[in-house]
Amino acid sequence: MTRAIAGLRTGLGALWFVAQLYILYYPPVPMLGRPLHVMMATVLVLLWQPLRGKDGRASPVLQAIDVALLAVVAATTGYYALRADYLTERMENVDPVLPSDMVFGSLTLLLLCEATRRVLGWNLLSVILIFVAYAWLSNYLPGWLHFPGFQFSEFIEIMTMAGHGVFGITTETSLTLVFYFLAFSAIYAVSGGTELFMDLALKLVGKRPGGAAKAEVVSSALFGTVSGSAVANVTATGSFTIPLMMRTGYSREWAAAHEAIASTGGQLMPPVMGIAAFVMADILGVPYAKVALAAAIPALVYFGSLYLLVHLNALRSGIGSLPVSEIDSIQPILRRIALISPPLALIGAFAVGYDASMAAVIGGITAWACSYLPGGRPMTPRRILEMTDECARQASQVAIPIAAIGIIIGIAVQSNLAIKFSTEMLTLSGGTLAGSLICIALGIIVLGMGLPTVAAYVIGAILFVPALQTLGVDTLASHFFVLFFAVLAMVTPPVALASYTAAGIARANPNVTGLYAFLLGTPSFLIPIAFVRDPAILFVGTWPDIALAAVTIACGSAAWTIMIAGHVAVSLVTVERLLFGLLAVMLILVPFGEIGRYAGLGAFALMLTWALRGRLWRSGKPLAAGE
Numbered sequence: 001m002t003r004a005i006a007g008l009r010t011g012l013g014a015l016w017f018v019a020q021l022y023i024l025y026y027p028p029v030p031m032l033g034r035p036l037h038v039m040m041a042t043v044l045v046l047l048w049q050p051l052r053g054k055d056g057r058a059s060p061v062l063q064a065i066d067v068a069l070l071a072v073v074a075a076t077t078g079y080y081a082l083r084a085d086y087l088t089e090r091m092e093n094v095d096p097v098l099p100s101d102m103v104f105g106s107l108t109l110l111l112l113c114e115a116t117r118r119v120l121g122w123n124l125l126s127v128i129l130i131f132v133a134y135a136w137l138s139n140y141l142p143g144w145l146h147f148p149g150f151q152f153s154e155f156i157e158i159m160t161m162a163g164h165g166v167f168g169i170t171t172e173t174s175l176t177l178v179f180y181f182l183a184f185s186a187i188y189a190v191s192g193g194t195e196l197f198m199d200l201a202l203k204l205v206g207k208r209p210g211g212a213a214k215a216e217v218v219s220s221a222l223f224g225t226v227s228g229s230a231v232a233n234v235t236a237t238g239s240f241t242i243p244l245m246m247r248t249g250y251s252r253e254w255a256a257a258h259e260a261i262a263s264t265g266g267q268l269m270p271p272v273m274g275i276a277a278f279v280m281a282d283i284l285g286v287p288y289a290k291v292a293l294a295a296a297i298p299a300l301v302y303f304g305s306l307y308l309l310v311h312l313n314a315l316r317s318g319i320g321s322l323p324v325s326e327i328d329s330i331q332p333i334l335r336r337i338a339l340i341s342p343p344l345a346l347i348g349a350f351a352v353g354y355d356a357s358m359a360a361v362i363g364g365i366t367a368w369a370c371s372y373l374p375g376g377r378p379m380t381p382r383r384i385l386e387m388t389d390e391c392a393r394q395a396s397q398v399a400i401p402i403a404a405i406g407i408i409i410g411i412a413v414q415s416n417l418a419i420k421f422s423t424e425m426l427t428l429s430g431g432t433l434a435g436s437l438i439c440i441a442l443g444i445i446v447l448g449m450g451l452p453t454v455a456a457y458v459i460g461a462i463l464f465v466p467a468l469q470t471l472g473v474d475t476l477a478s479h480f481f482v483l484f485f486a487v488l489a490m491v492t493p494p495v496a497l498a499s500y501t502a503a504g505i506a507r508a509n510p511n512v513t514g515l516y517a518f519l520l521g522t523p524s525f526l527i528p529i530a531f532v533r534d535p536a537i538l539f540v541g542t543w544p545d546i547a548l549a550a551v552t553i554a555c556g557s558a559a560w561t562i563m564i565a566g567h568v569a570v571s572l573v574t575v576e577r578l579l580f581g582l583l584a585v586m587l588i589l590v591p592f593g594e595i596g597r598y599a600g601l602g603a604f605a606l607m608l609t610w611a612l613r614g615r616l617w618r619s620g621k622p623l624a625a626g627e
Contacts, residue, residue, distance in 0.1 A: 009047045010385055015391030016040050020179050020391045022359060023284050027176075033081035034167040035108075037175045041399035042073050042115045044392055050116040069114065072107055079104040092162050096152040096399055097293045105160035109407070112166060116404045119397050124455050128404055128448075131411045132227055138415065157424045158410050165410035169282050169457065171403040177288065178402075179395050180360035185272065186391040187364045188342050190383050191371035196339045197222040197553035199330045202322070210314025211322040212248040212254075216241035217262045217310060221303045224266025230274070230453065230490045230498040232394070233263035234505070242506045249319030252508035257491075257516030260502040262306060263522070267453055268299040268483075271346050271359075275398055276457035276486060276573050278356070283461060288356035294476060294538040297550050298484070305523040305557040312565035332578040336375030342367035358583050399452075405458050414461045422466040437529060440464045441485050448489020452497075465536050474535040484528040491517040523561045528555065530588045555604045556587030568611035579607060 023033060046069055051062040058066075059454040079100070080087070085382030106278075117125045138147035138365065157163035163172075179455065188194070201219035205211055219237050238259040246253035267274030271294035281288040312445070314320045354362065371379045381386070412418045425443075430434030443464065448456035460482040468478035490498040491514060499514035506513070533539040536549035566572050572580070586600045 005047055005050075009392070010389050011042065012040070012044060012047070012149040013397075014385065014388045016395070017183065017390050021361075022185070024180070024361065029084060029088045030163050030172070032080065032084035033175055034084055034171045035061060035165075035398060036077065038108075038166065038171060038403045039073055039077040039080070041174075041396040041403070042111050043070065044396035045118055045375040045400055046070055046073070048396065058138065063128060069111065069384050073111060074292075076107050076111065077102050089105055090161075092157065097157050097161070101161060102153060102156050107158035108166065109156075112400065112404050116398045118382070119400050120425040124401055124404065124451055126250060126450065127459070128407050131408045134158075134417070135411045135415065144420045145417075147417070148270065150414070152430075158411055158414055159407060164413075166403050166406045168406045169408075170279055170409070170454075171399070172407050173275075173278045173282045173335065174395070174402055177274055177356050178283075178398055179391075180357045180364070181272050181278075182394045183387075183391045184222075184342070184346065185365065186387045186394070187371075187379075188339075188367040189236070189390075190387045190453065191337065191339065191342075191367050191379065192375065192377045192379065193315070193342065193367065194223065196236065196333070196336050196375075198240055199336075200333055202327055202330055203333055206322045206327040207324060208311075208321075210310050210320035211313065211327075212241070212245040212320045213250065213258050213310045214307060215429075216245060216258055217303060217307050220259070220262035220266055221269055222459050224263075224269035224272075224299075230260075230264045230267055231501050232476065232614075233266040234259055234498055234501045237263065238505045239501050242321070245320065246506065248322060249317075251517055252506040253503070253512045254507045256506035256513040257520055258310070258382040259505075260491050260496070260499040260513065260517040260525075261521045262303070263502070264487060264498045264517075265299065265302045265306070265524075267487045267490075268295050268302060270295050270299065271343065271350060274487065276454040276483055279454055279458060280461070280483060281356070282318045284475065284479060289350040289359075292350065294480065294540075296535050296539070297546075297553065298480070298531060301527055301553055301557050302524050304554065305561045306520065308360035308558060308561045309520060309523065309565055312500075312567045315459060316565070316567040316571065327380050329463070331375075338373040339367075339376055341370050370508035376546070378488065401452055402454050402458075405455050410460060414457075418462045419466060421463045422470070425464070426470060427468050431471075433473070433532075436467055437481070437532065438483070440468070441528070444482055444485040445489045447493050448486050448492070451489075453483075453490060454487045456489055457483050468532075473532055474538075476538055476540060476562055477532050477535045480538060481532050483529045484524075488521060488524060491521055493518060518605045519564075522564055525556050526557065526560060527587050528586070530542065530556065533589070548597065552587050552601065555601055557586045557606075559587065559604055562608075562611070568608070572611065576607075576611065583607060 027033065042261040050058055050066050052058055053062065063312055111129065113125060116128070121346060137149070138145060139149045141147075150237050151381040160167070171334070198219050201215040201222060205218055207212060216237065219241065223233055223237055242255045242259050246252060250258070262479055263438045267276070273295055277291050278288060281291045284291070316463060341365045345366035346359050349359035349362040350356075368379055377383065425439055426436065429439045434495050440460070444456055444460045447459055459478060464482055465478045468481065470476060473481070490496055493499075493511060493514035496514040496517065499517045500510045503510040503513040530553045534549050535541065539546055539627060562568060563577045563584065566577055583600060583604050587597070587604065
């Protein structure tokens with residue numbers, strides 16, 4: 001039975017891969033392509049994550065339930081395949097909703113909820129059920145929460161019979177963009193690209209102070225260019241880097257925390273960012289390449305500040321250095337240098353004007369070809385099936401949650417909850433930008449606890465972006481502000497998915513790991529405020545403005561990092577740390593104008609020179625290993 005299920009999974013995965021290549025050139029109508037995409041994802045989730053009892057076994061009853069669910073998926077798939085033309089041509093709110101529509105629409109929603117529960121547990125499903133409850137009970141709520149509610153037929157029509165709701169913009173993103181980037185990532189991993197990133201990071205920085213943690217930062221940044229998932233990044237790189245850091249003196253919690261915060265940044269690293277970035281591009285109606293370009297400076301500052309913090313802490317504590325013999329034993333990089341070509345091909349395709357999905361295909365073809373070159377792993381039939389299997393597994397686990405988010409979007413938009421919530425939040429914050437930013441940041445972090453980044457981002461974009469735009473914040477900056485804090489929620493206690501995953505690998509305390517990851521990521525919390533103040537950081541404006549903004553945020557982030565570390569050449573006294581903190585605030589948070597910026601940059605250069613050359617006051621001593 002198990003082998004049969006595995007064979008079915010692999011066969012369906014290969015079929016899905018081929019079908020996605022076909023629709024790239026011959027796209028179906030939305031009300032055929034999107035439902036079939038969701039149904040295929042549902043089948044694979046049911047097969048990959050069958051029901052299990054408390055003892056981890058599948059009883060005959062549970063197996064019968066799974067078979068029944070698969071039969072329901074097959075029937076629902078047939079309904080959408082046969083009724084695609086009808087659903088495309090019918091007039092919403094005019095043509096009647098037939099009994100068959102209500103039956104299969106209800107089954108679609110129930111299947112989607114069960115698949116969401118299997119992928120993410122009750123975290124996202126609980127939020128969805130709260131919104132559904134609001135849709136039905138809002139008629140009894142007072143004040144701005146009051147809404148007449150939906151009729152059952154109206155609810156089914158909105159959610160399952162048109163190009164919004166379940167089959168709206170999020171599912172379209174999964175169908176036309178996300179799948180191809182996941183395929184590129186899977187091909188690149190199978191061909192040996194992941195190992196190249198790890199070895200390249202060790203060769204570049206492994207011999208430096210704190211080399212183990214620095215290698216982890218660099219490898220996560222490199223891996224983030226082809227994988228937009230924080231948890232996948234932790235799993236792929238952490239299984240190697242966490243034991244490596246522990247061997248060089250880091251405690252279990254600190255090693256896991258370094259991995260969690262670095263891997264989380266992979267969702268911000270172009271060219272393959274997190275799923276939320278693809279959804280953002282669709283919501284904004286801009287090419288994905290524009291979103292990826294906008295993320296470049298914030299991503300580099302994110303990893304740069306983390307690298308600097310690792311370096312300063314290593315100088316202070318004296319831990320993390322790797323033996324030279326271990327670095328020298330790594331296979332030569334030059335022999336495998338051709339494996340750098342696929343990400344470069346992907347970036348090049350963006351640069352010459354290809355759309356995102358075609359750029360991913362070009363990157364995948366390049367990775368496939370490079371697998372046959374020296375240092376690569378040839379794409380044998382077995383590896384091809386391994387690749388399609390992994391691609392389908394990841395794609396199904398992405399497609400289900402972001403299709404389910406369509407329920408939230410549909411309710412929030414149709415009930416005007418988004419606009420009313422935005423208005424109330426502005427009132428709560430006193431109508432000030434600073435108050436709104438604080439409220440929004442806290443709200444997104446709370447939303448992001450236990451939710452995937454894309455869910456936190458979409459909900460945040462619906463509820464909070466209108467408020468920011470009302471206050472005059474640039475549209476792109478508003479969405480990136482929400483995205484950044486949705487990403488950082490992955491390491492923010494008490495529920496932090498990336499921290500928990502890293503803690504599991506390290507066998508560390510997850511709560512302590514989350515706290516340490518939060519502390520390491522503190523400099524990153526200032527970056528979103530910086531590009532709200534100055535959208536040039538997101539490549540909005542002239543090149544001189546962009547260059548000045550990039551230098552300013554880099555220096556401001558470095559100043560804040562130095563304040564946190566409390567160490568440069570030697571330990572800093574309290575007054576010096578406060579001065580660096582003041583400079584960071586001046587450069588990042590306070591709009592002093594161009595002259596003020598130059599003054600702040602000059603002051604930072606003087607302070608840094610002073611600190612690097614040593615001062616009359618010297619305080620502190622090296623910390624014990626692991627502190």
